[in-house]
Amino acid sequence: MHHLWLIPFFPLAGFLxxxxxxxxLSKGAVGMVAIGSxxxxxxxxxxxxxxLAPLETAHVERYFTWIQSGSLxxxxxxxxxxxxxxxxxxxxGIGSLIHIYATxxxxxxxxxxxxxxxxxxxxxxxxTLVLANNYLLLFVGWEGVGLCSYLLIGFYFLKHSASTAGxxxxxxxxxxxxxxxxxxxxxxxxxxxxxFPKVMEAAKALPVETSAGILTGICLLLxxxxxxxxxxxxxxxxxxxxxxxxTPVSAxxxxxxxxxxxxxxxxxxxxxxxxxxxxxxxxxxxxxxTAVMAATIGITQYDIKKVYAxxxxxxxxxxxxxxxxxxxxxxxxxxxxxxxFKALLFLGAGSVIHALHHEQDMRHMGGLRKKIPITFAVLxxxxxxxxxxxxxxGWYSKEAILGAVHHHSPLMYWIGVATAAVxxxxxxxxxxxxxxGEYRGHAHPHESPPVMWLPLAALAVLSLAGGAxxxxxxxxxxxxxxxxxxxxxxxxxxxxSAGLLGIGLAYVMYVANPGLPASIATSLGGxxxxxxxxxxxxxxxxxxxxxxxxxxxxxxLWQFTDVWLIDGMVNGAGSLARWLGGGLRMxxxxxxxxxxxxxVAGAVIFIIAAxxxxxxxxGLR
Amino acid sequence: MPLLPVPxxxxxxxxxxxxxxxxxLGVAGFLFRRSLIxxxxxxxxxxxxxxxxxxxxxxxxxxxxxxxxxxxxxxxAAAEAAxxxxxxxxxxxxxxxxxxxxxxxxxx
Amino acid sequence: MDAILFFLFAAIAVISAINVVVQRxxxxxxxxxxxxxGSLAVLYLLLGAEFIAAAQMIVYAxxxxxxxxxxxxxxxxxxxxxxxxxxxxxxxAMPLLVIFLGLVSxxxxxxxxxxxxxKFGEFTGGGPKDVGMALFTRYLLPFEVTSVLILxxxxxAVVLARKEMD
Numbered sequence: 001m002h003h004l005w006l007i008p009f010f011p012l013a014g015f016l017x018x019x020x021x022x023x024x025l026s027k028g029a030v031g032m033v034a035i036g037s038x039x040x041x042x043x044x045x046x047x048x049x050x051x052l053a054p055l056e057t058a059h060v061e062r063y064f065t066w067i068q069s070g071s072l073x074x075x076x077x078x079x080x081x082x083x084x085x086x087x088x089x090x091x092x093g094i095g096s097l098i099h100i101y102a103t104x105x106x107x108x109x110x111x112x113x114x115x116x117x118x119x120x121x122x123x124x125x126x127x128t129l130v131l132a133n134n135y136l137l138l139f140v141g142w143e144g145v146g147l148c149s150y151l152l153i154g155f156y157f158l159k160h161s162a163s164t165a166g167x168x169x170x171x172x173x174x175x176x177x178x179x180x181x182x183x184x185x186x187x188x189x190x191x192x193x194x195x196f197p198k199v200m201e202a203a204k205a206l207p208v209e210t211s212a213g214i215l216t217g218i219c220l221l222l223x224x225x226x227x228x229x230x231x232x233x234x235x236x237x238x239x240x241x242x243x244x245x246x247t248p249v250s251a252x253x254x255x256x257x258x259x260x261x262x263x264x265x266x267x268x269x270x271x272x273x274x275x276x277x278x279x280x281x282x283x284x285x286x287x288x289x290t291a292v293m294a295a296t297i298g299i300t301q302y303d304i305k306k307v308y309a310x311x312x313x314x315x316x317x318x319x320x321x322x323x324x325x326x327x328x329x330x331x332x333x334x335x336x337x338x339x340x341f342k343a344l345l346f347l348g349a350g351s352v353i354h355a356l357h358h359e360q361d362m363r364h365m366g367g368l369r370k371k372i373p374i375t376f377a378v379l380x381x382x383x384x385x386x387x388x389x390x391x392x393x394g395w396y397s398k399e400a401i402l403g404a405v406h407h408h409s410p411l412m413y414w415i416g417v418a419t420a421a422v423x424x425x426x427x428x429x430x431x432x433x434x435x436x437g438e439y440r441g442h443a444h445p446h447e448s449p450p451v452m453w454l455p456l457a458a459l460a461v462l463s464l465a466g467g468a469x470x471x472x473x474x475x476x477x478x479x480x481x482x483x484x485x486x487x488x489x490x491x492x493x494x495x496x497s498a499g500l501l502g503i504g505l506a507y508v509m510y511v512a513n514p515g516l517p518a519s520i521a522t523s524l525g526g527x528x529x530x531x532x533x534x535x536x537x538x539x540x541x542x543x544x545x546x547x548x549x550x551x552x553x554x555x556x557l558w559q560f561t562d563v564w565l566i567d568g569m570v571n572g573a574g575s576l577a578r579w580l581g582g583g584l585r586m587x588x589x590x591x592x593x594x595x596x597x598x599x600v601a602g603a604v605i606f607i608i609a610a611x612x613x614x615x616x617x618x619g620l621r
Numbered sequence: 622m623p624l625l626p627v628p629x630x631x632x633x634x635x636x637x638x639x640x641x642x643x644x645x646l647g648v649a650g651f652l653f654r655r656s657l658i659x660x661x662x663x664x665x666x667x668x669x670x671x672x673x674x675x676x677x678x679x680x681x682x683x684x685x686x687x688x689x690x691x692x693x694x695x696x697x698a699a700a701e702a703a704x705x706x707x708x709x710x711x712x713x714x715x716x717x718x719x720x721x722x723x724x725x726x727x728x729x
Numbered sequence: 730m731d732a733i734l735f736f737l738f739a740a741i742a743v744i745s746a747i748n749v750v751v752q753r754x755x756x757x758x759x760x761x762x763x764x765x766x767g768s769l770a771v772l773y774l775l776l777g778a779e780f781i782a783a784a785q786m787i788v789y790a791x792x793x794x795x796x797x798x799x800x801x802x803x804x805x806x807x808x809x810x811x812x813x814x815x816x817x818x819x820x821x822a823m824p825l826l827v828i829f830l831g832l833v834s835x836x837x838x839x840x841x842x843x844x845x846x847x848k849f850g851e852f853t854g855g856g857p858k859d860v861g862m863a864l865f866t867r868y869l870l871p872f873e874v875t876s877v878l879i880l881x882x883x884x885x886a887v888v889l890a891r892k893e894m895d
Contacts, residue, residue: 591719592660596651597822600829607832630731630846637773637837643746643765645830650750650758652822656809658755658801662762665793666749669769672785678853680776680844688781689868692860696875697786700784700882702793706800707889713804720810722889 002048004061004078004131007088010041011123014364022113026270031103034116038099038123042092051602054087056478058083058197060133060255065134071192079133079196082475084496086129086332090339094256095123097455101347102248105354106450115155122148126257130264134194142180142229144256144578146173152253152301153245161399165241172238176228180265183221191212200271208275217458219272222265223286230262232320232516233290236313238536243305247350250305255312255346256339258394263319263335270550272481274326284405288412289316291419293535300427301358307430311386312342315421318401321331327404329480334401337393340466341385345427348379353436357446362430367439372446374453376435376485379542381460383431395496396467403496413491417498424502426566432510439444644670657709657719661702668698704715731849734775738768755801766790777852779862793827845865 014037022030034406052059058081067074080088099119106115112607122145126513129141146169148226154166188194191202210217226232231239242254266273273280294313301307315338322331353360355372385394398420406413447453462469473482509516521528530536587598648672650663672691679687713719745764752758766789773782864872 274802592653592724593818596648597818597825600648600652600825604825604832606827607829607836611832611836622730624868625826627803628732628821628846629746630848631735632846633844634837634841634842635735635739636776637841638834638846639742639772641830642832642836644892645833646746646750649823650892652826653750654758654809654820655811658797658804658806658807659749659758659809662749662755663787663799664766666746666762669766669789671745672781673769676773676776676778676781678849679778679817679855682856683852685854688855688860689863691778691781692784693871693875695784696879699788699793700879702796702895703882703886704889707886709800711889713806719804719806719859725889 001061001082002051002059003593004059005050005063006044007041007048008124008127008131010037010044011127011578013037013118014120015117015124018113019117022117023031025113027103027107027112030116032112032118035099035103036097036295037120038092038096041123041127042096045088045092048080049088051078055080055082055085058084058133059399072188074136074194076137077133077195078131080131082266082479083267083332084130085337086470086472086475090126090336091123091126091130091257094339094343094459095126097251097458097596098248098256098343098347101251101350101452101455102246102448105248106246109246111118111155113204115152118151118155118323119249119252120149121223122152122253122258122563126261129261133188133196135196135199136194138268139184140182142225142261142265143177144332145253145261146170146177146229148244149173149253149258152249153242155245155249158540159244162244163236163245169238169242174227174234176235179221179224179228181216183225185219186214186218188377189367190218196268198376200269202509203271206275208277210277212278215272216276216278219269219276219284221448222269222272222282223279226262226320227286228262229265230259230316230320231290231313232262232286232317233293234537235289235322236294237541239313240306240309240534243303247305247346247353247508250309251346251350252342254309254343259312259316260319260335261495263316263323263331266320266323267332270328273323274457280324280326282324284321284408284412287317287320287322287324288415289317290417291321292415292422293317295419295422295426296531299422299429300528302343302362304352304362304365304430304434305346305360307346307362307426308342308349311345311423311427312338314419315342315386317396318416318419319413321405322401325404325408325412327401327484329473329476330397330404332468332476333470334397336470337385337397337463337467340393340459341382341463343376343383344456344463345386345461347452347456348375351448351456352379354448354452356441357443358440358442359441362433365434365439366437366441367435367437368445371439372448374447375577378456379435379455379461379468383427383462385466386427387503389503390466390492390496392464393462393467395499398473398499399495399529400473403491406488417494419496421498421502421505424499425506428503428506429510432506436511475549482510548563633677633681637640637674638652640655640673640677643667655710657721657724660721661705661709665698665702668694688706731775731847734771734849735847735850738771742768742772755806755809756798759797761789762797763794764792775849776855777850778849778855780857781857783857 017033018025018030022033025033042595043252049055058079060077060079063076063078065073068078069621088428099116102115106112109115123149125141125144127141129138129145131246132138150166150170153169155162156162157166187199190201193199195200203215205213228235240258243250245254273283291314294317296312298307298310302311315334319331319334319338322328322334351370352365352375354369355375356365359365381392385392388395388398401415402413402420405416419588439551472482509520518561533539587594644667647663647665647667650661650666654660656665672694674696675690677683677685677687710723711720716724718724742765745768746760748761749758749765752761766785769783770785770790848859
């Protein structure tokens with residue numbers, strides 16, 4: 001026993017302490033509890049992993065039977081294999097750094113203890129998700145992180161946009177969760193169990209489905225769940241709005257960990273997907289579509305967090321592309337490196353926003369290179385990593401993905417390369433608008449305190465060196481053998497130059513010729529407006545889904561079913577009783593003599609009735 | 622020779638009919654009197670009428686049980702009189718009247 | 730002799746009972762009620778209920794009626810005033826009452842067409858000894874319960890009357 005349960009337990013304990021007593025604790029104590037619980041969890045995970053090394057096969061710990069109903073037996077089982085180990089390190093490691101950062105970032109905010117209670121609860125559910133050994137326990141974590149995401153997006157609940165953004169995230173995720181739930185039912189129907197090892201074992205025994213079959217159905221439904229959680233087309237719309245939450249939340253939940261749950265889940269179900277090629281192809285195309293769409297939207301946004309939000313969606317699309325072409329280990333590698341550099345981008349953006357007193361519009365930034373040098377330095381590391389500059393962490397994982405994609409389909413490869421260039425372009429654009437040129441705002445920028453920039457520095461190191469340090473495909477070799485994608489030097493040159501091209505183009509447009517973007521925007525006209533308004537997806541959903549539901553609910557459910565039918569029945573019964581009672585009330589005159597007269601009348605009727613009955617039975621006696 | 626052709630004894634049913642008449646008079650008093658005290662006395666009258674029935678049936682069956690019922694009714698009547706009269710006192714104190722048709726605060 | 734006594738005291742009882750109902754002043758009604766109770770005591774004696782006859786005089790005519798008279802004098806409400814409110818009730822209830830009496834009499838006549846004649850001295854099982862024997866053997870539990878009832882009545886009366894004091 002390595003007591004894996006302690007890993008999620010520490011954050012849960014932190015949640016309970018902060019949630020129950022946080023109001024009475026000082027900010028320092030709340031911060032210590034929150035950070036301490038996550039760091040303890042990280043250390044315990046490390047200890048367990050060292051104890052379990054080399055972890056060739058999964059280590060399972062069974063604690064108790066959670067559900068037993070007929071043939072359905074769900075044990076409370078936690079399991080660690082190499083995939084889980086990587087996720088554990090990412091979640092607890094980056095989680096710890098972000099918790100430390102958040103104590104500085106959130107210091108002036110109302111509801112400090114509430115924030116950390118939610119954050120710890122999130123860590124608990126995320127670790128449950130990662131450690132779960134069956135689909136149902138994973139679903140517990142899956143729903144739990146969704147709940148925490150909702151709570152934290154709506155953290156500034158007095159702000160209307162924040163609470164609606166929280167609702168949007170919750171509702172859109174419900175659509176995906178419904179798909180996941182149905183998939184779980186189908187898995188149980190097909191395999192009679194929900195345990196990962198048993199399901200995978202059984203799936204490997206089934207033939208590969210060339211046409212649509214039960215496995216394809218399961219995989220597509222799992223994909224629906226993943227598109228909700230991991231913000232893929234068509235359910236990605238909640239993630240940009242989720243930026244209403246505090247920036248550490250955006251970094252932890254909406255960039256580094258929760259949104260990669262879909263990638264993790266698909267990877268976990270790899271055996272199912274490998275036997276359903278149609279589903280795999282769908283995954284790849286959805287990923288590619290998401291990557292392209294979000295990247296192009298990212299070019300036109302001015303809110304720094306929105307840019308990074310679309311960037312996250314786009315990068316998640318990359319991961320799904322990797323999964324779709326069968327490069328699971330490359331996808332997970334990108335999960336890891338993306339967690340490094342995207343968390344850094346968000347936290348750096350948070351540092352910028354913090355420095356500028358909650359200014360998020362890049363048009364009011366500029367020239368901050370000298371004013372907040374540490375933030376600039378760490379953000380540069382993230383910038384280089386996401387742009388795919390050679391030998392940074394992002395470069396490794398992106399090249400691994402593109403190599404696998406090229407092996408699968410050259411068409412997808414070229415779209416992917418173009419998207420990589422676009423990615424480099426919009427991140428560079430945000431950097432140039434923020435740090436180059438003249439300062440266009442009115443606030444007085446100040447550098448963030450060490451409690452904020454120290455985690456940033458750690459992440460900066462990881463962003464630069466993380467790819468080389470953690471060779472994920474190598475670690476996952478026992479689980480996902482690397483059959484293809486031998487390092488092709490030509491492909492790497494193309495991929496790297498795409499990134500550098502994007503940076504160069506951005507330099508030309510935003511530093512060398514600052515007037516150029518505006519003239520390009522006007523010359524493109526309609527296309528620019530289409531992209532600037534995010535392809536009108538929100539508006540289309542509003543017209544196609546939200547409005548019909550709202551109107552249908554209003555007229556069909558509310559006005560007809562509720563008001564007319566149900567209220568009519570209830571009120572009808574009520575007024576009938578009232579009417580009858582009103583009639584009978586006349587008897588209750590309150591006059592005692594009238595009552596007595598009624599008693600006499602009753603006695604007379606009784607005697608007559610008794611006499612009649614006795615008479616009909618042959619008289620008295 | 623009796624002056625009137627009176628039978629030497631009366632049948633038991635005469636007692637019962639007397640009881641019925643007294644009971645009906647009690648009901649009449651209950652219905653038509655306005656004073657709470659008179660109404661209460663009418664109730665006592667009805668109880669007495671019923672007592673007569675008990676004793677009459679006790680005679681018919683040659684058993685003492687009917688007497689005991691009567692005894693218990695007396696006890697209950699005594700208790701009832703004590704509480705009832707106390708209530709009447711309180712009502713009079715609070716409302717200044719004993720007219721039953723004016724004491725109708727139970728009405729909606 | 731028995732019949733004469735019956736008719737005499739039955740007549741007194743009915744006339745007194747009518748007097749209870751028709752008298753306007755409560756004190757007249759109360760005194761008429763004493764008459765009813767006294768004549769009923771004689772009828773009890775005729776039926777062989779010696780103990781009950783005595784108890785009727787002592788408890789009813791003595792204690793309870795004294796209580797009534799006491800309260801009437803305490804309140805001193807005077808004669809009842811007539812009101813119009815009860816008119817409809819009289820019109821409706823009087824025939825009802827007559828029908829009721831007629832029905833009950835009819836049932837008694839039909840039910841006991843040849844009931845035995847009541848002769849004084851024929852039933853001697855109603856003396857204090859017989860009543861006492863029954864009361865303290867078969868009816869012991871109800872007897873004890875009545876003691877509790879009376880206790881409750883005393884407490885109730887005290888509680889109700891105490892309100893008047895303050």
